[in-house]
Amino acid sequence: MGDLATMAQMKELDRIAIEERGIPSLELMENAAQAVAQAVVNLAGPADGRRSDGVIATATSVVRMRTETEPTAEEQREAEAAENIILSKNTDPTPRIGIFCGPGNNGGDGVAAARILLEAGYRVRAFLLGSREKMTPDERAMEEKLREAGGELETLDLEDRRTTAWLSTCDCFVDALFGVGLQRPLAGEFLALVQWLNRMRTPVVSCDLPSGVHGDTGEILGDAIQAKVTVTFTCAKPGLYLDAGAGRAGKVEVANIGIPWELVFEQIKQGREGTRVLPDYAKLHLPRRPVDGHKGDFGKLFILAGSEGYTGAPNLAARAALRTGAGLVFLGVPREIYPILAVKCDEAMPFPLPEKYEEILEKAKGCDVALIGPGLGRHPKTEKLVRALLEDLDIPVVLDADGINALCGHIDILDKRSAPTVLTPHAGEFARLTGCPLPVKDRLSAARAFAKEHHCTLVLKGHGTVTAAPSGNCWICGTGNPGMAKGGSGDVLSGMIAALWGQKHLKGPYTDLSELAAWAVWYHGKAGDKCARKLGEYAMLPSDLLDAIPEVLLENTDRG
Numbered sequence: 001m002g003d004l005a006t007m008a009q010m011k012e013l014d015r016i017a018i019e020e021r022g023i024p025s026l027e028l029m030e031n032a033a034q035a036v037a038q039a040v041v042n043l044a045g046p047a048d049g050r051r052s053d054g055v056i057a058t059a060t061s062v063v064r065m066r067t068e069t070e071p072t073a074e075e076q077r078e079a080e081a082a083e084n085i086i087l088s089k090n091t092d093p094t095p096r097i098g099i100f101c102g103p104g105n106n107g108g109d110g111v112a113a114a115r116i117l118l119e120a121g122y123r124v125r126a127f128l129l130g131s132r133e134k135m136t137p138d139e140r141a142m143e144e145k146l147r148e149a150g151g152e153l154e155t156l157d158l159e160d161r162r163t164t165a166w167l168s169t170c171d172c173f174v175d176a177l178f179g180v181g182l183q184r185p186l187a188g189e190f191l192a193l194v195q196w197l198n199r200m201r202t203p204v205v206s207c208d209l210p211s212g213v214h215g216d217t218g219e220i221l222g223d224a225i226q227a228k229v230t231v232t233f234t235c236a237k238p239g240l241y242l243d244a245g246a247g248r249a250g251k252v253e254v255a256n257i258g259i260p261w262e263l264v265f266e267q268i269k270q271g272r273e274g275t276r277v278l279p280d281y282a283k284l285h286l287p288r289r290p291v292d293g294h295k296g297d298f299g300k301l302f303i304l305a306g307s308e309g310y311t312g313a314p315n316l317a318a319r320a321a322l323r324t325g326a327g328l329v330f331l332g333v334p335r336e337i338y339p340i341l342a343v344k345c346d347e348a349m350p351f352p353l354p355e356k357y358e359e360i361l362e363k364a365k366g367c368d369v370a371l372i373g374p375g376l377g378r379h380p381k382t383e384k385l386v387r388a389l390l391e392d393l394d395i396p397v398v399l400d401a402d403g404i405n406a407l408c409g410h411i412d413i414l415d416k417r418s419a420p421t422v423l424t425p426h427a428g429e430f431a432r433l434t435g436c437p438l439p440v441k442d443r444l445s446a447a448r449a450f451a452k453e454h455h456c457t458l459v460l461k462g463h464g465t466v467t468a469a470p471s472g473n474c475w476i477c478g479t480g481n482p483g484m485a486k487g488g489s490g491d492v493l494s495g496m497i498a499a500l501w502g503q504k505h506l507k508g509p510y511t512d513l514s515e516l517a518a519w520a521v522w523y524h525g526k527a528g529d530k531c532a533r534k535l536g537e538y539a540m541l542p543s544d545l546l547d548a549i550p551e552v553l554l555e556n557t558d559r560g
């Protein structure tokens with residue numbers, strides 16, 4: 001489930017399928033178009049137009065809005081013609097589909113979908129953008145077939161009122177401007193069309209990618225289509241789940257277009273540096289806890305957290321760890337705030353940090369996992385302590401927030417560690433640590449490169465949090481929402497990761513600690529989604545996540 005392909009991988013896969021395996025490219029395009037046409041039918045309703053109510057009023061206002069000054073006689077005639085086009089929807093409710101095709105094979109998918117929908121009885125108009133000379137042979141072949149079916153590939157003129165009137169009555173648009181061949185930011189007529197379409201708010205089905213979204217990074221080049229559904233071919237692309245691209249893709253449907261699965265396996269799934277998405281509907285089952293397990297088996301956690309003014313973070317991290325199954329949680333906090341934590345904690349065991357470093361080290365060494373950082377502050381003495389622990393501790397470490405900041409300028413300490421380490425930065429912390437500019441443009445590649453270079457697990461937070469393993473494998477999280485963008489959510493996540501890393505029975509079948517961290521990210525996002533449904537994105541709090549963890553884990557634990 002969920003293997004993703006980059007734009008380059010996709011092009012290579014298509015090439016091998018066509019050139020080496022002899023699969024006709026037109027057959028692939030036809031299959032792609034079938035899947036797109038089906039998505040249109042799902043949105044626009046059946047060809048007899050039973051679901052067209054409500055379009056007329058919106059459409060009329062679009063034409064009227066455009067009459068700003070006193071019209072000339074010619075303009076008056078045009079306006080009337082446009083109005084008639086709109087009113088004709090009353091007598092002919094057959095769904096109208098506007099299809100916008102670019103000059104490449106993505107455009108070819110659109111042309112083929114136009115023919116399929118026309119033959120199915122829909123009112124279809126297909127428009128070409130860009131020069132006809134640039135059209136690929138396959139797109140030309142599809143244009144020929146469209147013509148044979150009684151259709152036409154028109155040149156789009158958004159100044160023509162009759163065209164815009166007709167488009168304003170459409171039940172659905174198909175975006176077939178650019179797919180994996182997008183090379184530069186949208187400009188000129190492409191940009192103008194994309195912005196016009198987005199203003200219309202008519203549901204859009206995008207072919208392969210919303211045009212303007214970079215398939216590898218989710219970056220928006222110039223502007224991008226806001227799709228309702230993206231029908232992506234063979235494998236989904238990372239950009240559909242990352243950053244702004246994820247916001248433009250709408251619902252992602254992956255269509256098999258006839259490339260043999262063993263070829264996909266060879267080229268994509270078997271790849272050494274794979275990328276997988278963990279979608280919302282994924283089931284990431286934890287095994288049952290062993291019946292004879294005792295609290296020591298479920299992980300002794302050492303948490304170093306908190307400072308004056310940050311008394312919530314240690315408690316959130318500790319409680320999240322316990323909610324995620326940790327056996328024992330020792331919570332070391334600065335002496336000044338210890339009394340506060342002593343009152344807050346029931347299950348976790350807070351203690352004031354001893355003056356002597358050796359005593360702190362000894363306490364930490366007796367544990368299975370250390371979580372360092374939530375609310376720790378950036379006092380030089382504290383940062384020195386963090387670095388010393390990273391050097392001296394040979395147990396797995398989860399490094400979060402100010403724990404990460406303490407590594408700035410001292411990345412060699414990370415390189416020297418032999419025990420597993422996971423860092424959980426948001427983009428700001430990552431930029432500070434690596435010196436890369438903000439915003440981090442390609443989070444997937446950046447996370448992968450860092451994890452490989454420093455031989456650690458990197459959880460780079462954001463919309464579609466990326467977890468990268470030292471092997472180069474990556475997971476993109478498909479859960480979570482903007483309601484979680486509040487101070488404290490990260491503390492909960494770090495506690496959850498530490499808890500999973502500490503439980504011995506999870507290390508049998510799930511030895512890959514990086515994958516366990518990716519699971520923790522997914523559970524955390526899922527808890528957030530439950531809170532958003534119940535409390536709303538505005539009001540939900542990081543502490544509410546703690547109450548949602550039980551339901552998430554119940555749904556994702558083997559009960560047999």
Ligand SMILES: NC(=O)C1=CN([C@@H]2O[C@H](COP(=O)(O)OP(=O)(O)OC[C@H]3O[C@@H](n4cnc5c(N)ncnc54)[C@H](O)[C@@H]3O)[C@@H](O)[C@H]2O)[C@@H](O)CC1
Pocket residue numbers: 014015018025028029030032102103104105106107108109134136177178179180181182183184185186187190207208209233257
């Ligand atoms: N035979 C195949 O390889 C198949 C390809 N398919 C479709 O074809 C797509 C890939 O086709 P292509 O490689 O032709 O690429 P695209 O159709 O995505 O785009 C390439 C064309 O767009 C132009 N272009 C790129 N960026 C531009 C910009 N910003 N402004 C203006 N022009 C720009 C390029 O010069 C080129 O003419 C896939 O995404 C998929 O939709 C499917 O039909 C399945 C089979």
Ligand SMILES: [K+]
Pocket residue numbers: 106175176177178179206207208209210211
């Ligand atoms: K597209």
